[in-house]
Amino acid sequence: MRKMLLRGIVLPFLLLGLMIAADARAESNIKVTLLGTGAPIPLPNRFGPSTLVEVGGQKLLFDAGRGAPIRLRQINVPVGKVNALFITHYHSDHTTGIPDVWITGWVVGGPARRTTPFRVIGPVGAKELMANLEKADALDIKIRIEDEKLPPEGIATAVEEFENDGVVYQQDGVRVIAFTVDHGPAIKPAVGYRIEYNGRSVVISGDTRYDQNVIKYGTGTDLLIHEVCVARPELLGNVVVQRIMAHHTDPQEAGRVFSQAKPKLAVYSHFVLLATDSTPPITDNDIVVETRKTYDGPLEVGEDLMSFEIGNTITVHRYKP
Ligand SMILES: [Zn+2]
Numbered sequence: 001m002r003k004m005l006l007r008g009i010v011l012p013f014l015l016l017g018l019m020i021a022a023d024a025r026a027e028s029n030i031k032v033t034l035l036g037t038g039a040p041i042p043l044p045n046r047f048g049p050s051t052l053v054e055v056g057g058q059k060l061l062f063d064a065g066r067g068a069p070i071r072l073r074q075i076n077v078p079v080g081k082v083n084a085l086f087i088t089h090y091h092s093d094h095t096t097g098i099p100d101v102w103i104t105g106w107v108v109g110g111p112a113r114r115t116t117p118f119r120v121i122g123p124v125g126a127k128e129l130m131a132n133l134e135k136a137d138a139l140d141i142k143i144r145i146e147d148e149k150l151p152p153e154g155i156a157t158a159v160e161e162f163e164n165d166g167v168v169y170q171q172d173g174v175r176v177i178a179f180t181v182d183h184g185p186a187i188k189p190a191v192g193y194r195i196e197y198n199g200r201s202v203v204i205s206g207d208t209r210y211d212q213n214v215i216k217y218g219t220g221t222d223l224l225i226h227e228v229c230v231a232r233p234e235l236l237g238n239v240v241v242q243r244i245m246a247h248h249t250d251p252q253e254a255g256r257v258f259s260q261a262k263p264k265l266a267v268y269s270h271f272v273l274l275a276t277d278s279t280p281p282i283t284d285n286d287i288v289v290e291t292r293k294t295y296d297g298p299l300e301v302g303e304d305l306m307s308f309e310i311g312n313t314i315t316v317h318r319y320k321p
């Protein structure tokens with residue numbers, strides 16, 4: 001009888017506990033926003049490569065291409081609130097927004113202003129990049145400290161470099177792992193990132209050719225964001241086109257990556273769509289058609305400000321101003 005009573009009390013609590021746990025799992029654990037899905041060519045609809053990952057109360061930025069602060073503003077994320085910037089490699093399309101994120105996060109924003117050092121994590125080269133930016137902008141920094149009384153610590157930098165694959169960031173249950181990718185023999189270092197939190201993960205390929213390491217780190221991930229490069233068949237004889245394509249992944253190759261890694265959702269970002277004055281770039285639909293030759297799973301063609309809420313399921317949102 002006592003046992004029955006006890007069970008009568010314990011069981012509802014147990015069920016309640018399970019329901020709360022299930023509910024927590026159903027919530028979004030990671031939110032990813034594609035701030036810029038472009039490449040070096042200046043385009044109004046595809047800004048320079050940059051991806052915001054909001055996770056565990058932190059705002060992590062992966063690359064800062066052209067226009068990153070404008071895209072942050074469009075989603076009401078103060079640029080000064082970025083907790084850390086991760087760099088995949090040192091091609092300018094991935095870095096031209098860095099001085100803007102760094103300085104604007106300090107200059108603009110009132111209470112949203114950054115008052116602690118700008119944290120940058122990247123493969124070898126990050127220290128040199130940031131030290132030279134500090135030199136380039138030394139006069140502006142001096143003027144603003146004297147004139148506007150901005151806090152000097154907010155424009156300081158805290159840069160961490162790494163040489164090997166592995167965990168490069170750990171904070172309140174969030175883990176970021178860097179892994180080497182193959183962007184061609186002359187373009188080193190080049191890495192991708194895997195972000196983990198609460199049993200969920202997101203993988204960003206960085207710029208790469210078809211690479212087993214993306215499959216290794218991307219296997220079973222929730223969201224696999226992959227670059228893509230493509231030209232119409234009539235351009236494939238062009239040596240410049242051939243050289244660019246040798247640094248990147250075409251849709252059929254990306255489809256092979258997706259088929260092996262089996263992410264919950266595959267997403268294209270960083271569109272290198274090669275064209276000439278007489279030959280237009282291929283369309284988004286053509287990219288999907290090509291990908292479908294090697295992959296039949298869930299796929300999104302990324303757009304600037306497209307976002308993904310990752311919980312038990314992945315919800316995709318298109319930007320509406
Ligand atoms: Zn690039």
Ligand SMILES: [Zn+2]
Pocket residue numbers: 089091183207
């Ligand atoms: Zn690149």
